[in-house]
Amino acid sequence: xxxxxxxxxxxxxxxxxxxxxxxxxxxxxxxxxxxxxxxxxxxxxxxxxxxxxxxxxxxxxxxxxxxxxxxxxxxxxxxxxxxxxxxxxxxxxxxxxxxxxxxxxxxxxxxxxxxxxxxxxxxxxxxxxxxxxxxxxxxxxxxxxxxxxxxxxxxxxxxxxxxxxxxxxxxxxxxxxxxxxxxxxxxxxxxxxxxxxxxxxxxxxxxxxxxxxxxxxxxxxxxxxxxxxxxxxxxxxxxxxxxxxxxxxxxxxxxxxxxxxxxxxxxxxxxxxxxxxxxxxxx
Amino acid sequence: xxxxxxxxxxxxxxxxxxxxxxxxxxxxxxxxxxxxxxxxxxxxxxxxxxxxxxxxxxxxxxxxxxxxxxxxxxxxxxxxxxxxxxxxxxxxxxxxxxxxxxxxxxxxxxxxxxxxxxxxxxxxxxxxxxxxxxxxxxxxxxxxxxxxxxxxxxxxxxxxxxxxxxxxxxxxxxxxxxxxxxxxxxxxxxxxxxxxxxxxxxxxxxxxxxxxxxxxxxxxxxxxxxxxxxxxxxxxxxxxxxxxxxxxxxxxxxxxxxxx
Numbered sequence: 241x242x243x244x245x246x247x248x249x250x251x252x253x254x255x256x257x258x259x260x261x262x263x264x265x266x267x268x269x270x271x272x273x274x275x276x277x278x279x280x281x282x283x284x285x286x287x288x289x290x291x292x293x294x295x296x297x298x299x300x301x302x303x304x305x306x307x308x309x310x311x312x313x314x315x316x317x318x319x320x321x322x323x324x325x326x327x328x329x330x331x332x333x334x335x336x337x338x339x340x341x342x343x344x345x346x347x348x349x350x351x352x353x354x355x356x357x358x359x360x361x362x363x364x365x366x367x368x369x370x371x372x373x374x375x376x377x378x379x380x381x382x383x384x385x386x387x388x389x390x391x392x393x394x395x396x397x398x399x400x401x402x403x404x405x406x407x408x409x410x411x412x413x414x415x416x417x418x419x420x421x422x423x424x425x426x427x428x429x430x431x432x433x434x435x436x437x438x439x440x441x442x443x444x445x446x447x448x449x450x451x452x453x454x455x456x457x458x459x460x461x462x463x464x465x466x467x468x469x470x471x472x473x474x475x476x477x478x479x480x481x482x483x484x485x486x487x488x489x490x491x492x493x494x495x496x497x498x499x500x501x502x503x504x505x506x507x508x509x510x511x512x513x514x515x516x517x518x519x520x521x522x523x
Numbered sequence: 524x525x526x527x528x529x530x531x532x533x534x535x536x537x538x539x540x541x542x543x544x545x546x547x548x549x550x551x552x553x554x555x556x557x558x559x560x561x562x563x564x565x566x567x568x569x570x571x572x573x574x575x576x577x578x579x580x581x582x583x584x585x586x587x588x589x590x591x592x593x594x595x596x597x598x599x600x601x602x603x604x605x606x607x608x609x610x611x612x613x614x615x616x617x618x619x620x621x622x623x624x625x626x627x628x629x630x631x632x633x634x635x636x637x638x639x640x641x642x643x644x645x646x647x648x649x650x651x652x653x654x655x656x657x658x659x660x661x662x663x664x665x666x667x668x669x670x671x672x673x674x675x676x677x678x679x680x681x682x683x684x685x686x687x688x689x690x691x692x693x694x695x696x697x698x699x700x701x702x703x704x705x706x707x708x709x710x711x712x713x714x715x716x717x718x719x720x721x722x723x724x725x726x727x728x729x730x731x732x733x734x735x736x737x738x739x740x741x742x743x744x745x746x747x748x749x750x751x752x753x754x755x756x757x758x759x760x761x762x763x764x765x766x767x768x769x770x771x772x773x774x775x776x777x778x779x780x781x782x783x
Contacts, residue, residue, distance in 0.1 A: 309656050331660060338658045349653035363657045366664075367560070411657075 268317030295496035301455040310334035342412030350396040357392040402433030446470040466491035565668035574676035589688030593695035611714030613692035618723040622685035627730035631763035635738040639759030642742025643752040677731025718782040
């Protein structure tokens with residue numbers, strides 16, 4: 241399967257080539273008052289690939305996602321997302337870039353007064369002119385994708401933690417984003433539920449060609465997403481396999497430690513690293 | 524002494540920052556009202572929540588204020604043998620001052636706190652960030668509908684309050700003070716000038732905006748989890764109530780110089 245190029249997304253970019261960087265951070269620095277959060281952070285995420293940010297709590301991982309979305313501005317450095325300099329954009333300009341992005345927040349951040357269906361279809365109902373019937377179809381489709389079609393009329397408070405995360409994933413994917421950001425999507429979930437959420441991430445990446453950026457400190461989930469791929473079998477059923485070598489190389493790990501990039505590489509590089517901090521983190 | 528000075532400077536800085544952010548939010552909301560996207564459905568919803576939802580409290584407040592005003596002023600007017608003029612006093616007091624201010628204070632307690640709590644909860648549970656991530660401007664979606672609803676409903680509720688206040692006064696005048704209906708209502712009309720009515724109608728537009736914008740500003744600036752939401756709610760009520768009285772004074776002063 242070939243990853244989409246930026247040109248195919250119809251976005252105005254100079255970098256419109258196959259596997260072009262969808263996200264580019266160049267020497268990004270950020271501090272809150274006296275506390276330094278990010279120091280000279282530089283990395284890129286290629287179209288169709290997966291970038292997994294690891295690090296201890298408070299290391300600045302979630303802040304990177306907020307910078308990508310333009311929810312925060314860096315003190316210095318440049319941030320390109322989908323061909324746009326988001327660090328220079330105002331809120332109105334950012335809204336146009338965010339239409340191509342989705343984010344799964346740490347605790348789901350579902351709108352608690354809306355039903356599951358309204359949450360999932362929110363962007364399509366409010367920010368597009370799609371006919372209501374088409375919106376409903378898409379809501380049913382994405383809820384079916386995450387296995388929650390039967391819960392469309394429930395309020396988020398009636399769902400379990402894992403179900404809420406899956407609704408958050410469905411909401412983020414409903415408008416067919418180019419880039420999906422996951423902020424600790426499996427934190428606090430039991431291993432079996434976390435695995436279900438991981439499977440949704442893999443399915444979205446491989447079947448919907450969504451570039452994925454994951455922030456987590458759950459190593460098991462990080463390695464699962466990096467080393468598995470989803471395919472449809474002859475009967476059209478979705479199956480998840482151990483990924484081929486080439487697919488595994490499309491997933492990069494990036495370790496953030498006290499605001500610095502302490503490691504960047506593939507799953508195998510991370511496993512064989514001799515760095516004492518990484519070894520301690522992986523143990 | 525030096526520590527005190529640093530604390531004072533920090534306090535001034537924080538206060539100025541709050542004012543700056545408040546003004547920025549108001550300007551952003553003002554600009555957003557005249558451009559797309561405009562969430563009309565949310566405006567209607569907020570008119571229902573702010574307007575109809577506050578009707579009971581405004582009816583009760585207005586009615587009993589008018590009634591107690593009749594009781595108290597009846598006793599005072601008796602000393603001058605002026606009991607039949609009780610209607611004048613009630614209409615002038617209710618329409619010019621008590622109706623707008625009491626309605627605004629009730630709205631500050633009910634609506635200001637509700638808005639601050641709702642938006643504050645949305646901030647601490649990252650729902651506001653989620654809105655922005657989904658491509659929705661929280662100012663357009665949350666602030667503008669509330670400001671418009673406050674702007675529209677505060678004057679309407681004030682008129683309701685004035686009306687039931689005069690009805691409350693009439694019932695007391697009739698049953699307790701033994702003033703006939705004809706005398707009461709003619710005194711009500713005689714006691715009013717058209718300028719008073721203008722003043723009573725114009726002031727609530729300003730007060731409605733103040734209550735709602737303070738609620739939105741405090742709510743959107745919430746930090747510190749559920750405790751922060753509680754703090755924001757209290758701050759919204761206190762700030763809105765005090766500002767209602769301050770704005771009332773300045774708008775009254777302005778209107779007196781324009782109308783009279």
